[in-house]
């Protein structure tokens with residue numbers, strides 16, 4: 408059973424917008440997704456009818472706010488196959504979740520000589536926090552190489568992950584290329600050597616079914632805003648015992664059990680990691696986004712994106728002078744088309760698309776080391792989600808032709 412993307416478009420008010428006089432074609436979903444009315448309405452109605460601070464009040468509004476946030480936490484836990492809502496730490500975004508682990512786990516458990524294994528395709532958010540932690544603790548970073556096709560070298564990974572490896576942290580799907588990584592294989596290699604594992608699921612959880620129990624990883628991070636939910640809310644999932652063994656990230660309200668002038672004890676997880684008033688409205692509205700995705704069904708979401716990706720790859724193939732990055736096989740990529748048109752700067756490509764009302768992204772996609780490895784300054788990137796249609800793929804093709812016309816790129820010679 409699938410869903411009709413044309414029918415669900417009416418749930419997304421922003422898709423009615425005209426951009427430069429043309430109907431908006433939104434193809435920047437890997438950066439952030441649009442929000443359905445159910446998410447927008449819940450956030451609004453929360454402020455209009457329930458708003459109060461959580462945990463601290465005996466009054467009805469505070470109880471309602473607390474219950475609504477708890478419910479959302481449970482929905483998120485179920486959505487990713489977590490054993491308990493206590494394993495869901497709400498953060499501001501995936502970046503904060505990664506910094507939390509690098510700080511609270513890294514500063515406590517890493518020691519001199521330990522090795523942290525990442526891949527060359529990590530988003531800066533899953534790289535820079537480890538650079539900081541490694542420097543603080545005298546650990547070393549190692550990188551699983553990326554092939555020219557934009558996949559990771561599994562054989563090299565086998566050589567890199569060994570007895571000194573303390574952590575293996577990698578993205579399940581590349582935001583820059585769309586590559587779907589061999590998650591179970593990498594996790595198996597890490598576990599063979601007793602390493603702790605972290606999956607950056609920022610680009611996975613919005614698009615493919617997530618099951619942390621099946622993966623049996625130790626940590627998983629993602630952001631609400633890429634999966635129909637509000638900005639300012641993200642998730643760290645961790646195995647409960649591991650979360651309990653870690654030190655707090657930030658100190659302040661709610662994360663304590665008892666405070667004296669010279670010392671404090673900590674609240675139970677996940678609250679130990681949620682210092683201060685959280686994004687209550689955002690967390691609650693995130694629950695509505697999870698409901699929406701559950702209604703569509705994640706298998707159907709993947710099938711829909713596969714259809715769009717296959718169509719977009721055919722468009723790229725049919726055009727000359729387009730360099731395509733990432734695996735050719737759509738089974739090994741998400742709904743991300745990363746490309747360059749001849750030698751035209753990606754920003755110029757993005758601007759021509761914008762003049763047609765088509766929103767794509769251009770640049771290094773927070774993956775500068777990967778761009779360096781591929782010997783490019785950046786790419787233009789079109790990325791799909793549930794409300795995109797085959798008409799949007801045709802618009803993508805129109806955009807490509809407009810770029811080629813505008814910059815007078817010859818049609819014949821093909822490369823990429």
Ligand SMILES: Cc1ncc(COP(=O)(O)O)c(C=O)c1O
Nearest residue numbers: 500501502530532578582609630
């Ligand atoms: C793979 C990956 N990891 C981490 C992040 C960081 O997400 P956020 O900016 O929501 O913290 C992103 C965002 O683009 C991403 O694509």
